[in-house]
Amino acid sequence: MLRYWLEKIWVQNTVLAVLGLISLYYWGWVFDFGYDFQWPILFTVNDTYQLNFGIEILKGLWLTVKITLISSLIGISLGTALGLARLSDFKPLNWTATCIVEFFRNTPLLVILFFFYFAFPQALPEAGREILFETQFEFWTATFAVGIYTSAFMAEVIRAGLQSIPKGLLEAAYSSGLTYMQVLRKIILPLAFREIIPPLGSEFLNNMKNTSLAMVVGVADLTWQAQQVEALTFKGFEATTAASVLYLGFSLVIAFIINGVDGRIRSSSNGKNSLPVMFINFLLIPMSCLNKIFINPVARYMRQRRRVTMQAGVQVNTTQLILKKVYKTLVLISKGAFLLILAGLLFSLGKGFYNFDWSVIFRELPTMLIWQFPNATGDDLFMGLGGFSLSFIIAIVAIFASFFIGLVVGLGRSSDNRIFRIPSLLYIELIRGNPLIIVIYWVYFLIPVLFDSFINTVWSASIALTLFTAAYLAEIVRGGIQNIPAGQVEAAYSSGLSYWQTMRKIILPQALKQMIPPIVGLFIAIFKDTSLVTVLGVMELTSVTKALDNRLMIASMELWTTAAVLYFVPCLLMSKYAKRLEMKLSPEQINLKM
Amino acid sequence: MRISRVLALTLALVMMASVAFAGPSYDRIMKDKKIRIGVMTDSIPGAFFDAKGEWVGFDYDITTELAKRLGVDIERVKVNNKTRIAFIQQGRIDASVANMTHTREREKSIDFSITYFFDGQKVLAKTGKYKTLADMKDKKIATMQGTTSEINVKRALKALGVANPAAHVISFQKESECFQALQMGRVAGWSTDATILLGYASKTPGKFELVGDFLSDEPYGIGLPQNDSALRNAVNAALQDMWRDGTYMAIYNKWYGPDTPFAMPMSGSLELWP
Numbered sequence: 001m002l003r004y005w006l007e008k009i010w011v012q013n014t015v016l017a018v019l020g021l022i023s024l025y026y027w028g029w030v031f032d033f034g035y036d037f038q039w040p041i042l043f044t045v046n047d048t049y050q051l052n053f054g055i056e057i058l059k060g061l062w063l064t065v066k067i068t069l070i071s072s073l074i075g076i077s078l079g080t081a082l083g084l085a086r087l088s089d090f091k092p093l094n095w096t097a098t099c100i101v102e103f104f105r106n107t108p109l110l111v112i113l114f115f116f117y118f119a120f121p122q123a124l125p126e127a128g129r130e131i132l133f134e135t136q137f138e139f140w141t142a143t144f145a146v147g148i149y150t151s152a153f154m155a156e157v158i159r160a161g162l163q164s165i166p167k168g169l170l171e172a173a174y175s176s177g178l179t180y181m182q183v184l185r186k187i188i189l190p191l192a193f194r195e196i197i198p199p200l201g202s203e204f205l206n207n208m209k210n211t212s213l214a215m216v217v218g219v220a221d222l223t224w225q226a227q228q229v230e231a232l233t234f235k236g237f238e239a240t241t242a243a244s245v246l247y248l249g250f251s252l253v254i255a256f257i258i259n260g261v262d263g264r265i266r267s268s269s270n271g272k273n274s275l276p277v278m279f280i281n282f283l284l285i286p287m288s289c290l291n292k293i294f295i296n297p298v299a300r301y302m303r304q305r306r307r308v309t310m311q312a313g314v315q316v317n318t319t320q321l322i323l324k325k326v327y328k329t330l331v332l333i334s335k336g337a338f339l340l341i342l343a344g345l346l347f348s349l350g351k352g353f354y355n356f357d358w359s360v361i362f363r364e365l366p367t368m369l370i371w372q373f374p375n376a377t378g379d380d381l382f383m384g385l386g387g388f389s390l391s392f393i394i395a396i397v398a399i400f401a402s403f404f405i406g407l408v409v410g411l412g413r414s415s416d417n418r419i420f421r422i423p424s425l426l427y428i429e430l431i432r433g434n435p436l437i438i439v440i441y442w443v444y445f446l447i448p449v450l451f452d453s454f455i456n457t458v459w460s461a462s463i464a465l466t467l468f469t470a471a472y473l474a475e476i477v478r479g480g481i482q483n484i485p486a487g488q489v490e491a492a493y494s495s496g497l498s499y500w501q502t503m504r505k506i507i508l509p510q511a512l513k514q515m516i517p518p519i520v521g522l523f524i525a526i527f528k529d530t531s532l533v534t535v536l537g538v539m540e541l542t543s544v545t546k547a548l549d550n551r552l553m554i555a556s557m558e559l560w561t562t563a564a565v566l567y568f569v570p571c572l573l574m575s576k577y578a579k580r581l582e583m584k585l586s587p588e589q590i591n592l593k594m
Numbered sequence: 595m596r597i598s599r600v601l602a603l604t605l606a607l608v609m610m611a612s613v614a615f616a617g618p619s620y621d622r623i624m625k626d627k628k629i630r631i632g633v634m635t636d637s638i639p640g641a642f643f644d645a646k647g648e649w650v651g652f653d654y655d656i657t658t659e660l661a662k663r664l665g666v667d668i669e670r671v672k673v674n675n676k677t678r679i680a681f682i683q684q685g686r687i688d689a690s691v692a693n694m695t696h697t698r699e700r701e702k703s704i705d706f707s708i709t710y711f712f713d714g715q716k717v718l719a720k721t722g723k724y725k726t727l728a729d730m731k732d733k734k735i736a737t738m739q740g741t742t743s744e745i746n747v748k749r750a751l752k753a754l755g756v757a758n759p760a761a762h763v764i765s766f767q768k769e770s771e772c773f774q775a776l777q778m779g780r781v782a783g784w785s786t787d788a789t790i791l792l793g794y795a796s797k798t799p800g801k802f803e804l805v806g807d808f809l810s811d812e813p814y815g816i817g818l819p820q821n822d823s824a825l826r827n828a829v830n831a832a833l834q835d836m837w838r839d840g841t842y843m844a845i846y847n848k849w850y851g852p853d854t855p856f857a858m859p860m861s862g863s864l865e866l867w868p
Contacts (some may be wrong), residue, residue, distance in 0.1 A: 118774050137780065215739075218739075224739070227676070228739065230738065231739060231741075234679055234680070236680065367647060371647075373645050375647075443723060467675055535767075537672050537673065546770060547642075550638070550769065551636075551638070551643060551644070554797065556774060
């Protein structure tokens with residue numbers, strides 16, 4: 001009976017509306033937040049500081065947009081270069097690209113930012129530093145660091161996309177007489193792009209969210225401005241809400257554009273275009289006009305000419321031969337130059353390491369691993385355990401707790417019933433549309449408000465990470481479930497299994513197996529993200545490193561390199577493990593030769 | 595929201611470190627015989643972790659003495675310049691002894707004790723390079739985000755005729771970051787409370803010096819919950835007793851005395867009520 005009614009769309013809508021109204025009423029009027037809301041702070045001029053904080057926040061948004069756009073450009077161009085380099089036959093290039101990609105994928109962005117900002121200029125001569133500091137150094141550091149970080153992830157996406165072309169297709173193309181360039185242009189790239197666009201889109205979104213870290217090098221972006229309002233007026237709730245809404249809006253805009261591009265690539269003129277696709281088409285009108293008026297006729301003419309020359313018979317052209325030789329020597333020279341530069345870099349890196357004060361590292365390593373264990377001070381948990389171990393514990397707690405939430409929300413998200421689907425969707429999009437640092441602030445503000453009590457910052461950090469991770473896990477769960485062939489579900493239903501039986505016996509066992517590699521990947525991400533909870537003063541690895549750096553003051557390079565290694569090694573090992581699992585679970589890997 | 599609430603509730607029930615009670619903090623402190631005080635972790639020599647990994651410092655010793663005089667146990671909670679006020683508002687701590695300048699804007703959210711430490715804002719720069727703040731008005735200056743020094747230095751630059759002071763000030767999250775930026779030459783000066791600057795300058799003797807006059811007075815107060823005058827009275831009385839019987843100066847000389855790396859002559863006197 002209940003199920004009969006629940007299947008009706010209007011019942012679902014009513015239930016949702018009633019639930020929404022009840023919670024609106026409860027949170028809006030009944031619940032006592034014990035907090036003095038002062039929304040005018042966002043649009044009036046503050047007397048003490050003579051500032052309109054709303055305008056300051058909008059200025060922050062503008063800076064965030066700028067950093068996002070430039071770093072996306074860096075990310076996609078460098079990512080393409082790195083992705084192609086990883087498929088190169090020239091081994092040194094291949095290895096260098098692999099090293100770069102692995103380094104940036106497995107080190108937290110926060111550590112990378114500190115590295116670029118504080119360590120990189122010290123490697124330059126005085127004059128170079130002067131020139132560098134003439135520019136807007138903070139802005140460019142943040143932009144480049146975020147861009148390069150993104151490029152490492154994009155490189156993997158692009159490589160995977162290029163490698164996903166079935167070998168048979170390529171063989172067919174080559175045997176029908178197409179040249180390499182033609183195959184690349186007509187077969188590989190169009191197909192690869194279809195494969196690449198969706199994951200690339202989420203990388204663009206991540207890139208936008210990562211820009212929120214620019215604040216640690218003093219860039220007054222959106223998060224920085226929200227923080228500023230909090231620091232100056234103690235109205236963190238209002239400021240964080242404003243930042244949150246703006247981030248969410250920006251995320252939606254990016255998602256809209258990506259959907260448009262995706263739709264345009266997938267559906268070639270079947271008449272019914274969705275709104276995002278129409279928007280992208282509209283944006284591309286100048287381009288397509290240019291194409292029609294100028295490029296297409298020229299290309300036609302060129303093709304015509306080529307056909308004529310081909311018909312005239314194959315002639316060995318001496319200039320062509322010379323050009324080919326010049327090209328080959330150029331390639332050789334550039335290979336040699338690359339090797340020289342690489343050797344120089346490795347040499348200076350080695351020299352830098354040789355000049356390290358290793359005694360500092362050996363002396364402080366135990367502190368970085370376990371902090372004050374077992375001599376707790378103040379409100380410490382786990383007998384004062386901190387540093388690397390605490391980062392790891394937080395990550396473990398978050399991945400386990402988020403697994404259950406993620407499973408439930410993921411099932412809800414892939415359910416046909418709106419009562420489950422829409423709240424799950426809202427949860428996922430709300431969390432995924434905001435940077436982790438904003439989620440951390442939310443949990444930090446809301447827990448005391450909701451429960452009239454507070455918990456140790458370690459736990460509020462863990463809760464924030466859990467809620468954040470659960471949204472991503474839910475999407476992995478949904479992907480896993482959708483990958484199961486529809487026929488299996490139909491077969492299960494028609495053999496009389498209920499929804500839960502189908503889920504438990506047929507779908508989840510298969511889906512979970514497929515989900516293991518992405519979950520390991522997610523765990524790596526969480527482990528790196530624990531570096532962000534340093535904003536709450538939790539003594540995890542980044543905080544401990546900062547505290548040590550603060551005390552010693554003269555061994556920054558040594559300490560931050562050690563921290564980077566401590567993050568990097570476990571992440572690298574886990575990502576290698578994830579890759580091996582993936583290979584084991586899907587044996588049919590085809591490698592494309594470039 | 596529903597899921598997060600259930601989860602957070604379970605977590606809160608299982609792992610709650612301590613519970614905030616309603617009602618005035620003073621009664622609770624006396625009933626539990628325990629005061630929770632927020633102390634910084636990276637302010638040298640205010641409160642920091644020394645080479646042995648022990649939590650020490652001027653503020654640290656003041657909290658020990660304060661709790662002794664109130665006759666209660668102490669639980670120290672780590673705070674930073676972002677959380678030291680929020681924690682008091684949330685009731686997570688009863689007092690915050692954390693390098694905090696007493697300001698009118700802060701007074702709107704929390705209460706303060708009498709001034710227990712006299713500091714002033716200065717600028718630290720490479721030795722012999724600059725004489726006053728005016729010499730470096732075309733360069734960049736480092737400060738910490740959300741501090742009074744950030745606002746003061748912007749005001750001072752504006753007074754010197756700098757059109758867009760915000761473009762000349764880089765606000766970092768941590769003191770160590772400011773010092774690193776100064777060391778590598780990204781900024782010409784770093785402006786904050788003189789005691790903090792002295793602490794850092796003493797690490798590399800002779801390389802950095804304080805320049806110019808004080809930009810402002812920075813009277814430090816102990817942050818206390820809003821409208822709890824019993825607690826405020828008790829804390830004020832304890833501070834004044836410390837001053838009267840010489841304990842205060844003993845602690846002061848331990849950290850800022852002439853033989854210490856942070857030598858700074860005592861420049862004022864605590865407000866004493868007969």
